[in-house]
Amino acid sequence: MATEDLMRKALEALGEVDGPMSIEVIHRLVDAGDVQEPMSIAEVSDLLDVSAHTLRYYEKIGLVEVDRDSSGHRVYGPESVRRLVFLTRMRISGMAIRDLQHYVELVDAGEGTVPERLDMLLEHRDTVRRQIKELTLSLAATEYKIATYGGRTGEQDSQPSVTGSSPRGVS
Known part of the structure; x- marks a missing residue:
């Protein structure tokens, strides 16, 4: 599911709303879809339409924690994917990396x-x-x-x- 699909899903959810958004609609907007199983970096990259380099950078600067499999490859669990969905949407909307870092520090606190x-x-x-x-x-x-x-x-x-x-x- 590329960014266009995520945007379509978000806009469809917003189209169902008359007045303030319900908590269910809001959850759908930040949901990572039906991600239940761990995903590879290539799968997450494709899902979010960001490069693997960007995902590795987000990990390096502490925005997301990523597990490794027995071979040392990155394995993104559902919680990491949900966080990345939020982070990528905030970046698209113009939130600065330093603000995202501060936000993640607050969440983790x-x-x-x-x-x-x-x-x-x-x-x-x-x-x-x-x-x-x-x-x-x-x-x-x-x-x-x-x-x-x-x-x-x-x-x-x-x-x-x-x-x-x-x-x-x-x-």
């Missing part, structure tokens, strides 16, 4: 750190919401320019249409 973790996530949520608004405005500006060049706007348009010079303003 136990329940007493829940208020600080909550504060971190609330701040990150506000940042993501601001970015979504900014991206929405950027998309609107892009759609406007496409329309000024005679192209169709919306997702169905995949081929640009060039009709000559730009009307007034920036090209």
